[in-house]
Amino acid sequence: MTSTPTEVPSPGRRIGTTVATACLVLVLLGVAVMLIWPRTVQTAINNTVSPIGGPFTLTTQTGAKLSDADLRGKPFAVFFGFTRCPEVCPTTLWETTEALKSLGPDADKLRVLFISVDPTRDTPEFMARYLQSFDSRITGLTGTEADVAAVGKEYRIYYKKVPTEDGDYTMDHTATIFLMGAEGQFKGTISYGEDMAIRLRKLRNLIAGAAA
Incomplete structure (x- = not known):
């Protein structure tokens, strides 16, 4: 009985897959930041900047x-x-x-x-x-x-x-x-x-x- 050898991914293919996965993660993170950042920054401004003017x-x-x-x-x-x-x-x-x-x-x-x-x-x-x-x-x-x-x-x-x-x-x-x-x-x-x-x-x- 002849066994079929299991194909082992080459180092180049493994590196390519890893890079592609990393790029996808970065893209998703970028989209999330674009959606969340404006509201986060505005919230920070509203919470830290004191208004000018007030009661007297x-x-x-x-x-x-x-x-x-x-x-x-x-x-x-x-x-x-x-x-x-x-x-x-x-x-x-x-x-x-x-x-x-x-x-x-x-x-x-x-x-x-x-x-x-x-x-x-x-x-x-x-x-x-x-x-x-x-x-x-x-x-x-x-x-x-x-x-x-x-x-x-x-x-x-x-x-x-x-x-x-x-x-x-x-x-x-x-x-x-x-x-x-x-x-x-x-x-x-x-x-x-x-x-x-x-x-x-x-x-x-x-x-x-x-x-x-």
């Missing part, structure tokens, strides 16, 4: 209380600064004044807030005198050190008291205008010194309810 209650230059709840229903722009600021703050407030003029009647659909990061010196009375040089629709806000620190944290701004050589102090601070929607949601920013045409486009988008 501060005092206006007229002595009245103003909270985030009072702003609901109308978009608003927020700028943090201080009245003794030598350049950035008066420039930003002047540019904002000019932008409000250029917006015409649409400017009444927007609120602008100037929040002091130097509440010790920026009393409501002092802010009222300071803001007389700018558009009357700009609302000055101040409060206690704790009040300002709380709202600063909500908007994730930086500010710091810096001693000067004459024994006084100045303030370093974020020079960004934050653009917030009618329900308090973050829409975008205006950078210090940004071109007026871009500034106006962003403000019009904010009033229209679009992203800046």
Whole structure:
């Protein structure tokens, strides 16, 4: 009786089969990643990135209380600064004044807030005198050190008291205008010194309810 020898796969064939299997696994993994990755990344973003803006209650230059709840229903722009600021703050407030003029009647659909990061010196009375040089629709806000620190944290701004050589102090601070929607949601920013045409486009988008 003659036995038929069993065919043994050659090393080349075994390697080819292994490579083909590995390629198939990689393709399947790739498809799975493409399907899952966007949702996974978005979930990670939602869980790790803190929103800009939040609840606050501060005092206006007229002595009245103003909270985030009072702003609901109308978009608003927020700028943090201080009245003794030598350049950035008066420039930003002047540019904002000019932008409000250029917006015409649409400017009444927007609120602008100037929040002091130097509440010790920026009393409501002092802010009222300071803001007389700018558009009357700009609302000055101040409060206690704790009040300002709380709202600063909500908007994730930086500010710091810096001693000067004459024994006084100045303030370093974020020079960004934050653009917030009618329900308090973050829409975008205006950078210090940004071109007026871009500034106006962003403000019009904010009033229209679009992203800046």
